[in-house]
Amino acid sequence: MKRITAFILAIVMVISLVGCSSQKPETVVEDYCKAIQAFDMEKAATCMQNGEEDLKEFEEMRRELEGEEDTYGRLLLYLKECASKMTYTIGEVKTEGDNATVAVSFTYTDVSPIVTSVVGEYIVQGLALALSGADEAQMEELLVNIFKEKVEVIEPGTASADVTFNCVKVDGKWKVAAFSDESSKAMANIATANIIKAFESFGTN
Numbered sequence: 001m002k003r004i005t006a007f008i009l010a011i012v013m014v015i016s017l018v019g020c021s022s023q024k025p026e027t028v029v030e031d032y033c034k035a036i037q038a039f040d041m042e043k044a045a046t047c048m049q050n051g052e053e054d055l056k057e058f059e060e061m062r063r064e065l066e067g068e069e070d071t072y073g074r075l076l077l078y079l080k081e082c083a084s085k086m087t088y089t090i091g092e093v094k095t096e097g098d099n100a101t102v103a104v105s106f107t108y109t110d111v112s113p114i115v116t117s118v119v120g121e122y123i124v125q126g127l128a129l130a131l132s133g134a135d136e137a138q139m140e141e142l143l144v145n146i147f148k149e150k151v152e153v154i155e156p157g158t159a160s161a162d163v164t165f166n167c168v169k170v171d172g173k174w175k176v177a178a179f180s181d182e183s184s185k186a187m188a189n190i191a192t193a194n195i196i197k198a199f200e201s202f203g204t205n
Contacts, residue, residue: 025100025167026093028174032165033088033104036191039080049168049175074148082109082156082193098169103162108190110159114150115198121146159194161186 032047091103122143129142163186166177179187189197 025174026090026102029102029165037083037086039083047176049177085109100167102165106161106190108159109193110157111193111195112198113157114154117154118147118150
């Protein structure tokens with residue numbers, strides 16, 4: 001479970017580093033939102049004010065997961081599919097000198113119903129597998145396989161969230177500043193279609 005959590009967090013981190021450059025705070029936020037929709041990893045690093053350090057941490061996580069594409073590939077594809085269905089509306093923009101706030105309303109896929117079913121099935125099958133002497137890799141493979149099965153038969157829901165982006169002008173260009181704890185949690189849920197939120201409710205992360 002720890003490696004799956006790391007995998008999800010790595011995705012969240014790279015999405016939080018969308019590459020962009022703008023003369024208006026609302027434009028840099030717009031670019032950020034478009035990149036979440038596209039799940040575009042190549043544009044990472046230049047949008048966030050201190051994105052370089054976060055990018056290094058992401059690269060370390062990605063190296064730890066190298067060679068496990070078969071295990072996590074389907075989950076990644078599913079998250080990309082969910083991200084493509086996300087919509088957003090740019091709201092009020094307030095600018096004071098080199099600082100600004102941009103309000104954004106998101107509507108996104110909510111996979112909580114799927115996760116609930118996955119966890120229930122995992123508890124039953126996982127207990128038997130654990131008693132048979134399975135290691136952590138086998139337990140994680142079971143979880144991923146159950147997830148694959150459930151996404152084929154259970155429809156996800158939808159959720160909404162309002163996020164206020166803090167922006168700061170650096171060398172004449174607007175950047176997205178570090179998120180508050182509340183906004184960071186909201187963006188993590190949006191980026192992962194509420195997977196993190198759902199697992200937290202079970203205390204499994």
